[in-house]
Amino acid sequence: ETGVTQTPRHLVMGMTNKKSLKCEQHLGHNAMYWYKQSAKKPLELMFVYNFKEQTENNSVPSRFSPECPNSSHLFLHLHTLQPEDSALYLCASSQVLGDEAFFGQGTRLTVV
Amino acid sequence: KNEVEQSPQNLTAQEGEFITINCSYSVGISALHWLQQHPGGGIVSLFMLSSGKKKHGRLIATINIQEKHSSLHITASHPRDSAVYICAVRFGNEKLTFGTGTRLTIIP
Numbered sequence: 001e002t003g004v005t006q007t008p009r010h011l012v013m014g015m016t017n018k019k020s021l022k023c024e025q026h027l028g029h030n031a032m033y034w035y036k037q038s039a040k041k042p043l044e045l046m047f048v049y050n051f052k053e054q055t056e057n058n059s060v061p062s063r064f065s066p067e068c069p070n071s072s073h074l075f076l077h078l079h080t081l082q083p084e085d086s087a088l089y090l091c092a093s094s095q096v097l098g099d100e101a102f103f104g105q106g107t108r109l110t111v112v
Numbered sequence: 113k114n115e116v117e118q119s120p121q122n123l124t125a126q127e128g129e130f131i132t133i134n135c136s137y138s139v140g141i142s143a144l145h146w147l148q149q150h151p152g153g154g155i156v157s158l159f160m161l162s163s164g165k166k167k168h169g170r171l172i173a174t175i176n177i178q179e180k181h182s183s184l185h186i187t188a189s190h191p192r193d194s195a196v197y198i199c200a201v202r203f204g205n206e207k208l209t210f211g212t213g214t215r216l217t218i219i220p
Contacts, residue, residue: 002156040212048207103157106152106153
């Protein structure tokens with residue numbers, strides 16, 4: 001248990017659906033991150049938030065929409081996804097940007 | 113180009129064996145991380161280091177700045193050590209760059 005909780009753990013959605021992934025940490029960290037891990041590929045950073053402000057969008061398609069209402073919560077809103085978006089989506093947090101990161105268990109997303 | 117390479121990609125060993133996983137990178141870095149990912153997908157940070165050596169239990173991580181190389185060692189390996197081990201480096205102030213991971217399987 002790392003202190004970073006992601007829900008749901010598994011999600012199957014159709015290409016026309018709208019769903020949201022949730023990440024929560026009560027570690028007092030100020031930076032939060034969304035990563036994507038596709039099969040046989042390295043982790044890819046998607047978004048970075050620092051003190052609730054987005055500081056990095058790594059050329060992520062607009063069908064992925066992040067939201068950070070406070071330093072403890074991070075959401076990833078999904079709409080009109082493609083089958084190639086099927087992957088493990090991992091949330092992480094760190095005390096400050098660039099510091100050691102604590103990861104959640106991930107949400108395994110399947111787009112059908 | 114900032115690159116991270118890990119070797120081997122896959123490693124199978126008998127319980128009790130000494131394990132070494134390697135990570136090489138292309139240019140100078142500000143920090144290197146070793147991460148462990150279990151089959152369920154969750155990732156645990158094992159070490160963050162920028163020089164020298166760190167030890168935690170049966171795990172040892174070393175880094176050689178001049179050779180741009182780091183190793184993760186596991187002593188007295190156990191089946192519960194079976195996981196994917198990922199090396200990640202930070203080049204300057206840039207975002208973390210991840211290796212493709214080493215899949216370790218320890219056979220009882």
